[in-house]
Amino acid sequence: MKLKLLSSLLVMVVQTGVFAQSVEIIKAEAEKQTGYALELCKHLHANPELSFQEFETSKRMASELEQIGFEVTRNFGGNSVIGVFRNGDGPTVMLRTDMDALPVEEKTGFDFASIKTADLNGDEVAVMHACGHDIHMSTWTGTLRSLVDLKDEWSGNLLVIAQQAEEYSGGAGQAIEAGLFSKFPVPDYALAYHINPELETGQIGLRGGPVFAGVKTVEITVYGVGGHGAYPQKCIDPIVIASRIVTDLQTIVSRELSPTEPAVVTVGSIHGGTRPNIIPDEVKMELTLRYFSDETIKKVIAAIERISAAAAKTAGMPDDKLPKVFVDPAETPPVLNDNELSADVIGFASDVIGAENIIETQPEMVGEDFGKYGLTPEDVPICLIWLGSTSPELMAKLKAEGLRPSPLHSPTLTPDYENTIKTGIEVMTANVIGLIKK
Ligand SMILES: [Zn+2]
Ligand SMILES: [Zn+2]
Structure with a gap:
């Protein structure tokens, strides 16, 4: 017992020491990729597509992956796009982004606000990225660009998916049914973000165990x-x-x-x-x-x-x-974060943004189909991380007025795009390098 404790302490010390040397490199790389990811985000925000209609979005995600050097499979189980990047021996990390927008009429006043409409069961509806999936895609792309730039730091495979139809809870199940874990390397870890307007930019939210109902x-x-x-x-x-x-x-x-x-x-x-x-x-x-x-x-x-x-x-x-x-048999199972993987993420993220910026969040009663990736026979450990998206200035102003930030799915969802994306890239790059460091 004592021996086991001592050896695990030693491993922790060694890991943190080695990882600390990479932190500055990761931060500089995230800084470098943020501008590109922000422009991509504005483009995606202005051009949202509804669930199962992510035709142009998935083409864009596929071409982003090809540019970075991924092997790309398009139209996998619908509009989803799969990418694989092989970088020597080692474990496989899966990173997932969702791609779909919502039938919401945007009222943010942003100069890149959406004026797009789409057909929803015969009705013409306004469409908006009101759940932050535009930020998820841009952060994901920025992270992958960083990881490929920093490929001397890690060894293993990246399996990435730009997933259709999260809002209808169809996308994850269809990717699994289409053979995500049989046609591609089975991930040893699977990670994803969801933005959270209740957290400030520079913060992430996390817990082991139940996250979404x-x-x-x-x-x-x-x-x-x-x-x-x-x-x-x-x-x-x-x-x-x-x-x-x-x-x-x-x-x-x-x-x-x-x-x-x-x-x-x-x-x-x-x-x-x-x-x-x-x-x-x-x-x-x-x-x-x-x-x-x-x-x-x-x-x-x-x-x-x-x-x-x-x-x-x-x-x-x-x-x-x-x-x-x-x-209805088409259920969305709960998202249950793997305890060990969540503890690892907290460790890596602490090195990058400081332990004080990692908020222990409570389980939410809303659903997210990311949980399905952790419930297949392959038993993949998953971790869904909340990414703070409201600027500290806006949060303070709202608080002074007794108000809260506009929630997800709101026509006035007002993320601080640049800083959300920057923190997202830093932390996710650190997670992957931390998990499969050379
Ligand atoms: Zn949503
Ligand atoms: Zn969402």
Whole structure:
């Protein structure tokens, strides 16, 4: 036991000592790449594309990779682009960026603001990079340019993916199904960023364990016996049954789960009926569920089924006409950061931006499909890192006014592009060199 502790301490000392010599080189390289990455970011910001429509964006990412010297595979499982860079013996590090934008009308007033529109299920909608994926792509490109410039510092492979459709949670799954881990080197580590407007530029946020929640969608179809609104006694009203179900669903989290077991049950849509004087025979509801463990989500779904059936039985519906609960198989699993890899990242990032700029963040109930890369049979350790994106000046000004920065998906998302990208390149370059140093 003592021996083991001592030897691990020695390894730590040696690693930090060797790594410290690289820090100045990494910082200078990040400084050098920031201008290029910032221009790329402005171009991507002005030209956003919706999920599954990332045609021009993926072409641009592929040509960036080719310019740097990667072997490139285009249109992998859709619009995703895969790059491989081989640099001698050693482990493989995977870096992922997402590429898609959102149907949001930009109101930032930036001179490179988006005025693009796109077709969304037959409607023309405004499109904006309102989730920072433009910053992810530029930071990713800047990091790869740095790593190739500094290739004498490390030995191993880079497997990189510019992934389609993060916002629809399709992209990661499709890349895995298309053979990401069978056609290319299996990564020993996988890393990604997401910008975070609640953190300042120069900071990153990190934790081992749960980072983003799992997401499941459930549809409930409630049946009734329809008829004239003036003769309720001749009908069984599915709107009343559905109302009871909505109310009772609120007790799942508050009464059935442990207070220390986080979950969300939200009924986001409910549709039934056509006219004031007609009792319909069907009501449809759509729910989003959020969770961090398989055990929790199993309990939540069982409770939804029980509560729905009970409400219909109470109203007198027969057993063959109880509500149908459909659980969408296209789920987004939770993002669970590998503890050891997260500790490594904290170590490397501390050397570059200082331990005081690494914020321990709390798990979020939103979803991110990056978690899928860590849940395949290859058991790849993953780490998703929050990248601070609000300038300290703006943060201080907002704070003085009692306000918070515009959140992700907001039409006024206002990142400090240059400094976000610079810190992003520094820290990610340091992570990769730290993990596969020569
Ligand atoms: Zn988003
Ligand atoms: Zn996002």
